[in-house]
Amino acid sequence: xxxxxxxxxIALPATCxxxxxxxxxxxxxxxxxxTARRAKLGEKSDRTxxxxxxxxxxxxxxxxxxIILPKTTAxxxxxxxxxxxxxxxxxxKVPNIAPPMTPRVVPPVAQQNLYFGGQPPREMPRIALxxxxxxxxxxxxxxxxxxxxxxxxxxxxxxxxxxRGKFTLIVVWSASEPAAVExxxxxxxxxxxxxxxxxxxxxxxxxxxxxTKPPQEALQKFRPTFTILHDTKGELWAAVxxxxxxxxxxxxxxxxxxxxxxxYSRTTxxxxxxxxxxxxxxx
Numbered sequence: 001x002x003x004x005x006x007x008x009x010i011a012l013p014a015t016c017x018x019x020x021x022x023x024x025x026x027x028x029x030x031x032x033x034x035t036a037r038r039a040k041l042g043e044k045s046d047r048t049x050x051x052x053x054x055x056x057x058x059x060x061x062x063x064x065x066x067i068i069l070p071k072t073t074a075x076x077x078x079x080x081x082x083x084x085x086x087x088x089x090x091x092x093k094v095p096n097i098a099p100p101m102t103p104r105v106v107p108p109v110a111q112q113n114l115y116f117g118g119q120p121p122r123e124m125p126r127i128a129l130x131x132x133x134x135x136x137x138x139x140x141x142x143x144x145x146x147x148x149x150x151x152x153x154x155x156x157x158x159x160x161x162x163x164r165g166k167f168t169l170i171v172v173w174s175a176s177e178p179a180a181v182e183x184x185x186x187x188x189x190x191x192x193x194x195x196x197x198x199x200x201x202x203x204x205x206x207x208x209x210x211x212t213k214p215p216q217e218a219l220q221k222f223r224p225t226f227t228i229l230h231d232t233k234g235e236l237w238a239a240v241x242x243x244x245x246x247x248x249x250x251x252x253x254x255x256x257x258x259x260x261x262x263x264y265s266r267t268t269x270x271x272x273x274x275x276x277x278x279x280x281x282x283x
Contacts (some may be wrong), residue, residue: 124259124278125271133262136242145170145255146239150205150229160236163227165201166253167279172237173204173246175218176211180246183264185222190269192226195276202226207245209234250275 127141139145147161160170169191173180184204192202204226206215219228231237241247241262248268250259259275261268 123274125274127260129262136244137260137262138242139240139249139257139260141260142256142258145249145251145257146236147255148231148236148239150231150236152230153228158229160203160229161255163201163203164251164253164255166199168201168203168251168255169276170249170251171202171204171246172207172231172240172249174207174211174213175215176213177245179264181218183246183248183268184218184224186269187226188222188224190273191276192224195280196226198280200276200279203229205229205231205236207231207234207237209237248272250279252279 129137145160147159149157149159152158169187171183171187173184175181187202187204191200196202204224206228208231215230240249244263246264248261248264249257250272252258258279259271261271
């Protein structure tokens with residue numbers, strides 16, 4: 001009988017038996033509860049396995065590091081921006097409003113709507129003359145108005161330059177010209193009364209040069225309160241104009257012509273108001 005065959009036949013059953021015992025033990029281990037296994041090993045099962053065990057702490061724990069903030073000095077506190085306080089519910093903030101300026105006194109006639117589209121612009125009206133009209137104007141813009149001696153209503157001699165003011169309106173007119181008489185009647189309401197208290201003098205000079213009708217009727221009708229002078233010799237008329245009347249001149253404080261017109265119409269009245277409002281800014 002072969003020895004190898006005999007050894008194999010003996011070892012194989014033994015090995016299979018040991019494997020069977022190990023499998024049975026593993027199955028029993030899986031089915032046995034943890035408490036039973038511990039009881040077999042002689043351990044106490046007074047603790048619940050589902051609870052987490054606390055982490056053991058050392059006997060001398062190391063203290064946690066402390067964060068030390070830098071101290072704020074007095075200068076830093078003074079320069080530190082302050083947090084604005086919220087406004088109270090019942091507190092009303094009063095705005096800082098400057099006191100109103102004193103308004104300029106504007107004559108009532110200057111507030112009238114004499115112009116299309118509202119008040120006139122605050123600038124001197126433009127003077128446009130044809131060649132024929134320019135030849136009839138011996139005195140031009142920015143020239144000095146001639147100084148002549150004329151007679152007043154009381155028969156006294158008056159030098160014209162002594163009657164000037166800061167601004168002077170001189171109208172040369174004649175009772176023989178309907179347009180000139182119309183302007184004489186408008187001067188009181190449109191020029192003298194509105195502007196007499198702000199530095200404007202108004203002088204109406206009646207000339208008899210080439211005219212025959214005396215001025216008494218027109219003066220009694222309108223009763224002007226401004227200065228009336230008479231150019232009996234036609235001296236002033238010869239120096240300032242030719243042909244048609246009236247002539248309207250606005251002078252500055254030095255007696256220079258800053259605006260003039262050679263007729264009188266509705267356009268002239270509007271431009272006169274515009275010129276007076278322009279010079280009122282300097283009065």
